[in-house]
Amino acid sequence: MSAPLQAAAPGKVLAAQAGAGAGGMFLAMLRRDLLLVYRRRADAITVLVFFSIVVSLFPLGVGADPALLRPIGAGVVWVAALLASLLSLQRLFGADYADGTLEQILLSPQPLALTALAKVLAHWIATGIPLALMSPLLGMQFGLAADALWILTVSVLLGTPILSLVGAVGAALTLGLRGGNLLVALLILPLNIPVLILGAGAVDAAQSGLGAQAHLSLLAALLVATLMGSPFAVAAALRISLD
Amino acid sequence: MLELRNLACVRGERRLFAGVSQAIPVGQLVRVRGDNGAGKTSLLRLVAGLSEPAMGQVLWQGSDSRQVREPFQRALVYLGHASGIKDELDAVENLRAACALAGEPVADGAAVDALSAMGLGGRLQLECKVLSAGQRRRVALARLLLTRKPLWLLDEPFNALDPQAVAQLAAAVGRHLEAGGICVYTTHQPVEIAADNAAELTLGARA
Numbered sequence: 001m002s003a004p005l006q007a008a009a010p011g012k013v014l015a016a017q018a019g020a021g022a023g024g025m026f027l028a029m030l031r032r033d034l035l036l037v038y039r040r041r042a043d044a045i046t047v048l049v050f051f052s053i054v055v056s057l058f059p060l061g062v063g064a065d066p067a068l069l070r071p072i073g074a075g076v077v078w079v080a081a082l083l084a085s086l087l088s089l090q091r092l093f094g095a096d097y098a099d100g101t102l103e104q105i106l107l108s109p110q111p112l113a114l115t116a117l118a119k120v121l122a123h124w125i126a127t128g129i130p131l132a133l134m135s136p137l138l139g140m141q142f143g144l145a146a147d148a149l150w151i152l153t154v155s156v157l158l159g160t161p162i163l164s165l166v167g168a169v170g171a172a173l174t175l176g177l178r179g180g181n182l183l184v185a186l187l188i189l190p191l192n193i194p195v196l197i198l199g200a201g202a203v204d205a206a207q208s209g210l211g212a213q214a215h216l217s218l219l220a221a222l223l224v225a226t227l228m229g230s231p232f233a234v235a236a237a238l239r240i241s242l243d
Numbered sequence: 244m245l246e247l248r249n250l251a252c253v254r255g256e257r258r259l260f261a262g263v264s265q266a267i268p269v270g271q272l273v274r275v276r277g278d279n280g281a282g283k284t285s286l287l288r289l290v291a292g293l294s295e296p297a298m299g300q301v302l303w304q305g306s307d308s309r310q311v312r313e314p315f316q317r318a319l320v321y322l323g324h325a326s327g328i329k330d331e332l333d334a335v336e337n338l339r340a341a342c343a344l345a346g347e348p349v350a351d352g353a354a355v356d357a358l359s360a361m362g363l364g365g366r367l368q369l370e371c372k373v374l375s376a377g378q379r380r381r382v383a384l385a386r387l388l389l390t391r392k393p394l395w396l397l398d399e400p401f402n403a404l405d406p407q408a409v410a411q412l413a414a415a416v417g418r419h420l421e422a423g424g425i426c427v428y429t430t431h432q433p434v435e436i437a438a439d440n441a442a443e444l445t446l447g448a449r450a
Contacts, residue, residue, distance in 0.1 A: 024343070024348060025343060025344065025346065028340065028343035028344065028348065029343075029344065032332075032336075032340045032343075035331075035332065035336070036329060036331055036332070039331035039332070039370075040331055095329075098325070099325055099326075099327055099328065099329065099330075100323055100324070100325025100326055100327040101327040101329070103293060103321065103323055103325070103327065104321075104327045104341060104344055104345070105344060106293060107291060107292070107293070107316050107319060107321055107345075108316065108344045108345060108346065109313055109316045109317040109345075109346040110344075110346065115344075242293055242294070243293070243294045243295060
């Protein structure tokens with residue numbers, strides 16, 4: 001009875017170690033990236049300030065008429081979130097590419113897609129979550145009701161990881177190119193149109209009494225689909241960019 | 244063991260080298276020679292698997308390294324021109340991050356010991372952006388004292404190092420070879436490395 005148990009144990013231990021290895025590297029990468037964001041927090045704050053300024057320009061430019069502002073509020077917040085997320089993309093791989101860390105990442109025994117996912121997750125924690133937390137505050141300028149603000153926050157929270165995941169593919173593809181930043185914008189913005197339509201649409205639907213569930217479900221489905229594909233695309237793009 | 248079989252490298256329109264073949268047995272030190280632009284860095288990147296050869300293959304323990312990518316990368320340390328040191332992290336954080344990425348996580352104490360051995364003892368808490376080029380290089384090279392990987396590919400490892408650090412690094416390479424490791428490196432500096440079995444590989448031999 002005890003012999004097969006003993007025989008099985010080393011295999012289990014090995015498997016557990018391998019699992020801990022990949023998971024450990026994932027966590028180490030995530031921790032390193034978050035630490036870097038913290039040490040370079042001016043960069044992250046710049047993105048958030050940009051976001052709040054762009055959103056605040058609209059009430060100033062269009063006029064403080066609630067009847068005018070309420071219908072465009074969600075759309076404005078979403079477009080600004082899209083631009084702010086784009087602005088932060090160059091940081092995702094740029095510094096690692098310049099100082100040679102990216103070569104080491106490519107040579108790491110852990111699957112490249114997993115490392116890419118860790119980096120995207122760190123990017124989302126540093127930009128997506130703060131953007132989502134700021135959106136209800138900024139949405140108040142547009143006279144959005146409490147439940148609309150709530151839906152807006154949820155939609156930005158669901159949508160920004162998609163922006164990070166899709167943006168990472170563009171950032172990886174344009175590494176080391178001159179004028180890469182502009183090229184990323186041209187590549188990525190059209191791909192993000194569905195996210196914009198669903199995100200802003202969720203708030204509109206809630207305001208008109210239809211309920212936002214359909215939009216949010218589709219957004220979540222889009223997130224799952226992107227999560228499945230994007231890390232592999234990023235990995236392939238990084239290999240091409242460094243060749 | 245490592246074997247290069249008929250490797251060729253094309254960069255843009257230019258053919259850098261072709262027909263590079265060399266069998267490198269365990270314990271051998273190989274110095275890659277060549278003029279500036281002869282393709283030394285390209286050769287090391289190609290062996291590491293960072294770029295695809297235009298022709299030929301790199302064999303690791305008898306199998307194509309691109310087919311056994313994971314075990315090959317587990318066995319490989321590559322240090323290039325850019326040392327992968329983050330300005331915003333201190334030396335210990337940098338070293339620990341680099342080791343974790345290479346699949347060999349180390350404890351704080353081991354990292355401190357290795358950095359002290361590289362002569363960085365008093366500067367461990369400083370962000371690396373205030374270190375000199377040679378000191379940053381030492382942070383990157385401290386990884387070699389901790390790793391147990393058998394294959395080292397070092398691109399100009401002696402750049403920016405003072406004579407004392409050069410001697411330390413040469414000694415580390417010597418110990419690595421004695422323990423049955425392989426080291427392929429490039430340098431323009433005259434450096435003596437104690438090796439029983441040393442070979443040279445010359446790229447772009449002038450006619």
